[in-house]
Structures are given as C-alpha cells and as structure tokens.
Amino acid sequence: MSDRLRPGDPARLGGYEVLDRLGDGGMGSVFLARSPQGRLVAVKVVRADLSHDEEFRGRFRSEVNRARQVPPFCTAEVLDADPDHDPPYLVVEYVDGPSLAEVIRQQGPLGAARLHSIAVGVATALTAIHGAGVIHRDLKPANVLVAPGGIKVIDFGIARAFEATSQHTRTNQMVGTVSYMAPERFDTASGRPTGPAADIFAWGALVAYAATGRSPFGGDSATATAMRILTQPPDLTGLGGPLRELVSRALEKDPAARPTARELLDGLLTAAPPVGAGGPAQLLGATPPRSTSPVAGGDERGAGSVPPGLTTGGGAGSRRRGWFTALGATAAVIAVLVPAFMFGPQLLRGQSKPNLAGSTPSGSPATSGPAATASTPASGKPSASPSTSVDPTGAMLAGQRRFLLHVVEIDRDLSLPSHGELEVGDGTGKDALFVLEPVGVDYMIKSVNPEIAHRPCLGVKLDSEGNKSLVGADCRPTKATVFAISRDGKDDKGRPSYAIISEEYGPVQWSPTKREIFVEFLGDAPLITTFSMVDRGAV
Incomplete structure (x- = not known):
C-alpha cells in the first residue's frame, strides 16, 4: 500500500485496483490505479457532496459522452466513467511526462524549435477538441503535458458538469487561472464566456509564456492582470519570428478577430520552420529529464510521480479531459479564485472596449456590453440617469x-x-x-x-x-x-x-x-x- 493513501481511501473502484493517491482538487481526489488488463490509469473520484446530486450525474454522463468524441492522438483520452457508481468516477489515460509549467519552471523559456513544436501540438489538440464540439475552458501550461512522443492536452471536456452544479463556483467568484482568461471571461454582457475563441486567447497567452517565461499580461495581482487583459495590449517582448504575428492575432480583445484553431494550425504549418535549435527529438517536444521530486501541493493532473515499485517507462504525467477543473494544476501554476466583483459590472463600466464578447460582430454598430455603460461615479454606484450617448442595452x-x-x-x-x-x-x-x-x-x-x-x-x-x-x-x-x-x-x-x-x-x-x-x-x-x-x- 502506498504511504500516500489515506485511511478511508478506496482499495478498488469498479474493476480498477487503487495503487496510490495522486492529488486532490475542487471536484474530488485523483488516484493512480491499475485496470483489469494491467494498464496504469488515473481515476478521478467525485467529492462526497456531489455524489448524490442527480443533476450532476446527468450532466456528468452527458459531458463524458461528448468528451469521448475527441480524437486521442494529442489529448488525454477518457477511458471509462461510471456516473452511477457511489461515488461517481472517471478513468483517464495515465500520460508519462511533466507539464509545460514544470518544464518552464525547471528549464526556463523554450528555444525556437521546441516552442514551435509546442505551439503546433496545442493548436492541433484544439483543432480536434473544437472539431468534436467541445471547448476546453481552462487551457494553461499546467494542462499541457510534454510526453515522449509529443504533447498531450489534458483537463477538457467535462468541467461543465461540475461547474454547472457545484457551489465551488459561487455567484461572487470565478474559477480559473486569470493570466489565460480571455477578455470575454470578465464581460458581464456575455454571461458565460465559453466560446472556442476563449481557448484561442489562452493558446496565445500559453505560447507567449513558453517563449518568455512570463505572462503577456502579468500584473501584481489577479485584479491587475484582469485589467490588463481587458484594456492593454500584450507584452510580447522576447517573442519573435513567425509565431509573434499568430500569437498577437490570438490575443485580440475581440473574439471575432481571433483565428480559429484550424487557421492557427494552418498558419503554423506554413510558417518558416525555426532554425538552429536541435534535431527531430526537440521538434517533437521530447520529454526533458524528469524531476524526481514528489507531486507538490497535491497534484491535480490525474498523474504524477509513480510510486516506488511501479514502472511506466518514464516519468510523471496525466491524462484527462477538460471540463473537470480538478485534474490539472501544479504548485507553480494554480487555479485561483478571484472575487468577481473586482472585474464584474463595476470594473467594466466606463471601459472603452466595444468588441468584447457580447458586442455585435465586426462591422456592426455596438449595441450591447458593459463597455457602453455610463461611467461609474467616485461613490462606486452607477448614475441614476445615463447620458444620452450611453447605449441603453449596456445601461x-x-x-x-x-x-x-x-x-x-x-x-x-x-x-x-x-x-x-x-x-x-x-x-x-x-x-x-x-x-x-x-x-x-x-x-x-x-x-x-x-x-x-x-x-x-x-x-x-x-x-x-x-x-x-x-x-x-x-x-x-x-x-x-x-x-x-x-x-x-x-x-x-x-x-x-x-x-x-x-x-x-x-x-x-x-x-x-x-x-x-x-x-x-x-x-x-x-x-x-x-x-x-x-x-x-x-x-
């Protein structure tokens, strides 16, 4: 028995033998397990307060079925799920490799060839995910695994079941890593900003981070970062070559101005290949030397360091799909809870950003969105009577x-x-x-x-x-x-x-x-x- 298993942890889940505890997250706990066929898998167990929620189970079942439609060649494959089990659980592929967040933390910014490989791999994954009608919602370096044969994108496809029924996301809070949130995520006019364009914005922020080791909108606080995302252009200093233009387009404030995942991929494949940075192994995003340290802070990725006595042919990794926001954070890149009132209607009033989500398509006059609302007086309360120039929808x-x-x-x-x-x-x-x-x-x-x-x-x-x-x-x-x-x-x-x-x-x-x-x-x-x-x- 692993010394990381706790009293009360299950010995089996369905037909899966539990071997070790890999971490805990907002939705539940993650265990390393062995399938009846002897394969190592990651099993996510739903937390107790959701286990008896019939609405959650229904959403869980629906989103798992949708996530299974995503081709697994560059994503973490959903292998099995039992929403009727007590507790419900999800089984995902155990991916062998560190996260991109770990790679950058240990080795610093990527060289040109490796960076291009990561950009291509993540764009390919998004093309497959969006093509299956799924939106990732939480793309960030911690959710990109650098496996021996290439990258794998994890944590997509089923978080909506969790978010829609869980009190983990309260009415005055948002869940996510602010540095990778698109502007429409903070726009009250768009309500639930989960379009594919938000994933494209996250791709741009992720590639910029991999190239420079910092966020293109980095601020001293989550609120400052959110404000920069809403109002400032990205800082792409240190990012050059063909990627800079694509990243700049991906980070447009207006979702309609961003390329699709397919357009990103086409642009990357037709761009001049990077030179002077290693051979084929690097171009494939080969796994760097893995850290032997245990999972820090309760790794939620659904994979981590293999317990003593188990071998997988490599290092730490994970596998899963992206609508469980519970498998996918390391100690260095954590999901943060940011009070929504900091960038809700009060923050957005008076900002000039006519084409965020919730605004009219490009070329049409803006008729909605908080950008058009009256400015907020120093008291913090909205004016009782907006000026005649104020868009009534925004008001x-x-x-x-x-x-x-x-x-x-x-x-x-x-x-x-x-x-x-x-x-x-x-x-x-x-x-x-x-x-x-x-x-x-x-x-x-x-x-x-x-x-x-x-x-x-x-x-x-x-x-x-x-x-x-x-x-x-x-x-x-x-x-x-x-x-x-x-x-x-x-x-x-x-x-x-x-x-x-x-x-x-x-x-x-x-x-x-x-x-x-x-x-x-x-x-x-x-x-x-x-x-x-x-x-x-x-x-």
Missing part, C-alpha cells in the same frame, strides 16, 4: 434602466403580477417592467411592480415532481435567484438577444405544448428560447 445590463423582458421566439413579454406567478403577456402595465441587479458576473432579475415588493425577484421554484418554474422571490442572491445572461444573437428588431440560465437549475425556456415558461435541465437538449430587453427608461 440595462448595468441595472440603470427598466425594460420589458421579451420572449423572442413567440413575440411576447414576461410579467410578474401581484400573485407572484410569472405570466406571458403583451408587455403592458406595471407587471411587465424589470431591472437587472448585477451580482458578480451574474444577475438577479427584479420586477419594479410596487405590488410585489415583498418578493420582486425572479426565482426558480421546484414542485414535488421536480418540475421547475419561475416565480416571485425575495431579492437575496441564492442559487435560485441568480442567473447568467449569455449573448445569443439578435431579435427581429435587431436588439441583442440573450439566453437566461440558472447555473444551478438550467436555462429558462418556453414550452410550446404547455404554453408556459419553465426552467429546463439542459443536458444535450437545444437552447430554444432567447430574450431581448426592450428599453423603458431610466430607473
């Missing part, structure tokens, strides 16, 4: 203007009468007026109907059969009253439209059969209902 998102909540697909409006049950109507009367109250990067949706002052905010109500509806609720930020508002095109009047999503319960949808608004566990179901905000004047 509505900042909680400064009233609006009708228009259901785009049926051309009707929501209302909250005095009895507290949400209705769909023609948008007339005091029942139909709402304002947004920002809560970190999310919102409470508040009625201005004076007759419902005791429960004016929309909240999710569960009945005895598990059906979820929207009703009037107390205006306290809870899992039932806080919603993400995610940009999703335009309505027939050209106004920005949004998906409204409860991180705990799912998206707000319209039922054509029951002719009512309800909240649906999304899973693999399509998002069929969007909302636009029809301006009705200052609060």
Whole structure:
C-alpha cells in the first residue's frame, strides 16, 4: 500500500485496483490505479457532496459522452466513467511526462524549435477538441503535458458538469487561472464566456509564456492582470519570428478577430520552420529529464510521480479531459479564485472596449456590453440617469434602466403580477417592467411592480415532481435567484438577444405544448428560447 493513501481511501473502484493517491482538487481526489488488463490509469473520484446530486450525474454522463468524441492522438483520452457508481468516477489515460509549467519552471523559456513544436501540438489538440464540439475552458501550461512522443492536452471536456452544479463556483467568484482568461471571461454582457475563441486567447497567452517565461499580461495581482487583459495590449517582448504575428492575432480583445484553431494550425504549418535549435527529438517536444521530486501541493493532473515499485517507462504525467477543473494544476501554476466583483459590472463600466464578447460582430454598430455603460461615479454606484450617448442595452445590463423582458421566439413579454406567478403577456402595465441587479458576473432579475415588493425577484421554484418554474422571490442572491445572461444573437428588431440560465437549475425556456415558461435541465437538449430587453427608461 502506498504511504500516500489515506485511511478511508478506496482499495478498488469498479474493476480498477487503487495503487496510490495522486492529488486532490475542487471536484474530488485523483488516484493512480491499475485496470483489469494491467494498464496504469488515473481515476478521478467525485467529492462526497456531489455524489448524490442527480443533476450532476446527468450532466456528468452527458459531458463524458461528448468528451469521448475527441480524437486521442494529442489529448488525454477518457477511458471509462461510471456516473452511477457511489461515488461517481472517471478513468483517464495515465500520460508519462511533466507539464509545460514544470518544464518552464525547471528549464526556463523554450528555444525556437521546441516552442514551435509546442505551439503546433496545442493548436492541433484544439483543432480536434473544437472539431468534436467541445471547448476546453481552462487551457494553461499546467494542462499541457510534454510526453515522449509529443504533447498531450489534458483537463477538457467535462468541467461543465461540475461547474454547472457545484457551489465551488459561487455567484461572487470565478474559477480559473486569470493570466489565460480571455477578455470575454470578465464581460458581464456575455454571461458565460465559453466560446472556442476563449481557448484561442489562452493558446496565445500559453505560447507567449513558453517563449518568455512570463505572462503577456502579468500584473501584481489577479485584479491587475484582469485589467490588463481587458484594456492593454500584450507584452510580447522576447517573442519573435513567425509565431509573434499568430500569437498577437490570438490575443485580440475581440473574439471575432481571433483565428480559429484550424487557421492557427494552418498558419503554423506554413510558417518558416525555426532554425538552429536541435534535431527531430526537440521538434517533437521530447520529454526533458524528469524531476524526481514528489507531486507538490497535491497534484491535480490525474498523474504524477509513480510510486516506488511501479514502472511506466518514464516519468510523471496525466491524462484527462477538460471540463473537470480538478485534474490539472501544479504548485507553480494554480487555479485561483478571484472575487468577481473586482472585474464584474463595476470594473467594466466606463471601459472603452466595444468588441468584447457580447458586442455585435465586426462591422456592426455596438449595441450591447458593459463597455457602453455610463461611467461609474467616485461613490462606486452607477448614475441614476445615463447620458444620452450611453447605449441603453449596456445601461440595462448595468441595472440603470427598466425594460420589458421579451420572449423572442413567440413575440411576447414576461410579467410578474401581484400573485407572484410569472405570466406571458403583451408587455403592458406595471407587471411587465424589470431591472437587472448585477451580482458578480451574474444577475438577479427584479420586477419594479410596487405590488410585489415583498418578493420582486425572479426565482426558480421546484414542485414535488421536480418540475421547475419561475416565480416571485425575495431579492437575496441564492442559487435560485441568480442567473447568467449569455449573448445569443439578435431579435427581429435587431436588439441583442440573450439566453437566461440558472447555473444551478438550467436555462429558462418556453414550452410550446404547455404554453408556459419553465426552467429546463439542459443536458444535450437545444437552447430554444432567447430574450431581448426592450428599453423603458431610466430607473
């Protein structure tokens, strides 16, 4: 028995023999195990408070199935999962090799040939991941393993199941490594910024880090780094040659201006190859001499130093997919919790950044996003009446203007009468007026109907059969009253439209059969209902 296993750790998980504890993360614990066929694997065990959450199990199952569609040639392969086991677990390939974060920490910035190899390998992985309809969400040097035959990208594909149901991500916090977060991750207008373009931004920051040993937006604090990502160009000093132009394009503030993963890969393969930096082994990203030190600080990658008595033909490594944010951090590059209010609506008001996620496509006039909101006075409170030059959509998102909540697909409006049950109507009367109250990067949706002052905010109500509806609720930020508002095109009047999503319960949808608004566990179901905000004047 390994001296790193603890009392109470499982001896077996399904058909897998547990050999050692590799680390702990936000979602649970990671164990080294042996499969019935004798293969070493990494097994991620879900933490106790999620084990009996049926919604989590459903999301877990759905996202594992999606992650399995990603070709494994440059990613960590998902081998097995049992969401119905107590506790649920995930089995991933055990990859032999240190993380890119460890390589840079031990050896310093990469030379030209090796850097180009890493850039190509990660772009190839992103092409495969995005081609399978998956978004990584947490690409960083700790999630890139330098294996003997090339690089492997880990920690993708199933974190959404965890994030959507876990209280680990609270309404006033964000999880992630700030240095690799795209600007839209901090933009309140985009709600849940998880598009493929965010992975491209992370690729640019990762390659710049590998070339220079520092973040291109490095600040003295997480908040300072976030501000630089939002407002400053990247510092690419020390990065030259063909990569500099591609990295610069990948780090554009506007997601629409960034290349796709396929375009990145094409650009890398057609660029002049780097010269003067070693032979084929380096071009393949060969593994440097591995550190013999044990996993520091509870390695979460799903792989690490092999316990005494076990051999794998090499060093430390890991394998897994990227929507569990629990396998993938080293002591030097850690996922940080940053209070969202530091870069939420208050931070973004008054910033001039018209093309972040949530803004209109390039070439269109900007009609939304916090960039267009009025500047915040020294008191920290928004102006009661924005100037005439302020975009009303941005002011509505900042909680400064009233609006009708228009259901785009049926051309009707929501209302909250005095009895507290949400209705769909023609948008007339005091029942139909709402304002947004920002809560970190999310919102409470508040009625201005004076007759419902005791429960004016929309909240999710569960009945005895598990059906979820929207009703009037107390205006306290809870899992039932806080919603993400995610940009999703335009309505027939050209106004920005949004998906409204409860991180705990799912998206707000319209039922054509029951002719009512309800909240649906999304899973693999399509998002069929969007909302636009029809301006009705200052609060």
